[in-house]
Amino acid sequence: MTDLEVRGLDVRFRLGRRSPRYVRAVSDVDLDLRPGRLLALVGESGCGKSVLTEALTGLLPSTAEVRGSAHVVRRSGAELDPAIGDLDLLDADERTLRERVRGRLIGLVGQSAGSYLTPTRTVGAQLRETVQHLGSGVDVGELAERVQLPTAALDLYPHELSGGTAQRVGLAAALAGDPPVLLADEPTAGLDRPLVDHTMDLLAATAHEGRAVLVITHDLRAARRAADDLAVMYASRLLETGPVADVLADPWHSYTAGLLAALPGEGFTPIPGHPPELSALPDGCPFRPRSPAHAQTCTDDPRLVAFGDRAVGCVAS
Numbered sequence: 335m336t337d338l339e340v341r342g343l344d345v346r347f348r349l350g351r352r353s354p355r356y357v358r359a360v361s362d363v364d365l366d367l368r369p370g371r372l373l374a375l376v377g378e379s380g381c382g383k384s385v386l387t388e389a390l391t392g393l394l395p396s397t398a399e400v401r402g403s404a405h406v407v408r409r410s411g412a413e414l415d416p417a418i419g420d421l422d423l424l425d426a427d428e429r430t431l432r433e434r435v436r437g438r439l440i441g442l443v444g445q446s447a448g449s450y451l452t453p454t455r456t457v458g459a460q461l462r463e464t465v466q467h468l469g470s471g472v473d474v475g476e477l478a479e480r481v482q483l484p485t486a487a488l489d490l491y492p493h494e495l496s497g498g499t500a501q502r503v504g505l506a507a508a509l510a511g512d513p514p515v516l517l518a519d520e521p522t523a524g525l526d527r528p529l530v531d532h533t534m535d536l537l538a539a540t541a542h543e544g545r546a547v548l549v550i551t552h553d554l555r556a557a558r559r560a561a562d563d564l565a566v567m568y569a570s571r572l573l574e575t576g577p578v579a580d581v582l583a584d585p586w587h588s589y590t591a592g593l594l595a596a597l598p599g600e601g602f603t604p605i606p607g608h609p610p611e612l613s614a615l616p617d618g619c620p621f622r623p624r625s626p627a628h629a630q631t632c633t634d635d636p637r638l639v640a641f642g643d644r645a646v647g648c649v650a651s
């Protein structure tokens with residue numbers, strides 16, 4: 335059982351080599367991924383969700399300036415590669431990331447499984463090769479069963495897969511190294527509602543087997559259905575975190591309330607205005623300029639303050 339503890343994560347992209355200006359894609363993010371729990375990371379397009387997860391697996395371009403730490407913490411009694419124990423993922427070199435982290439410690443699920451499958455070989459052959467490469471000893475038949483991939487699909491070529499089956503292959507590939515942590519970036523984008531639900535349920539099941547799972551999604555409904563915890567991101571910052579049922583039953587941050595009110599069936603009222611440019615963020619609360627109602631109660635300090643298992647920004651500590 336392993337936790338992933340992210341502290342003070344900051345990611346900037348300089349706008350030009352000599353430019354003093356930069357895009358702040360992630361600001362001061364603290365986040366815990368816990369074994370057995372699925373955390374949904376939600377927020378509007380461009381708020382920094384992908385960059386946050388790419389920083390953890392060393393997938394950002396070299397122009398990114400990354401600060402903070404991301405430690406894998408062992409729970410008592412669990413086995414963990416000793417070399418990983420003290421590792422700060424944000425400091426790890428490419429070789430460590432390649433040989434120990436990606437696929438083995440952290441499985442990655444992308445939007446489209448098709449993008450990394452070779453078109454000329456069957457799904458089964460590629461999954462077997464992935465397992466062998468990662469040295470996990472996982473049985474491909476069991477892997478298929480775990481993600482509800484019909485055995486017959488193992489004999490198919492990638493172009494023969496339907497969208498839902500391709501997504502299951504993607505999940506199987508991410509689990510091939512039996513990683514304790516799984517990061518999924520918009521795994522349900524472009525799927526219809528039953529497939530969204532199905533994919534989210536599978537991800538929840540992999541979490542409840544003992545993995546720490548993070549799913550990036552635009553889909554608050556999907557988060558409500560399958561996640562245990564929720565993190566709400568806005569303009570590079572987390573503004574609210576906590577158990578999903580509690581947060582959605584009674585959102586503390588007005589941005590979370592706004593996202594909820596925008597859902598079909600909850601009023602369908604979009605939040606007026608747009609998020610600020612990440613190259614011109616205000617010093618304090620990034621949501622304040624967009625919401626006069628929020629500005630009335632906001633302390634202009636968006637750092638999260640914890641209250642039990644929930645945390646919220648813009649309140650006095």
Ligand SMILES: Nc1ncnc2c1ncn2[C@@H]1O[C@H](COP(=O)(O)OP(=O)(O)OP(=O)(O)O)[C@@H](O)[C@H]1O
Nearest residue numbers: 347357359378379380381382383384385386395612
């Ligand atoms: N290589 C880069 N150079 C400069 N800016 C970048 C780079 N990669 C990402 N960004 C910027 O960082 C910000 C956050 O991007 P990111 O892809 O993390 O958003 P997101 O929340 O995942 O959005 P979406 O939901 O649309 O995927 C964006 O403003 C983006 O333009």
Ligand code: NI
Nearest residue numbers: 619622632648
């Ligand atoms: Ni605020």
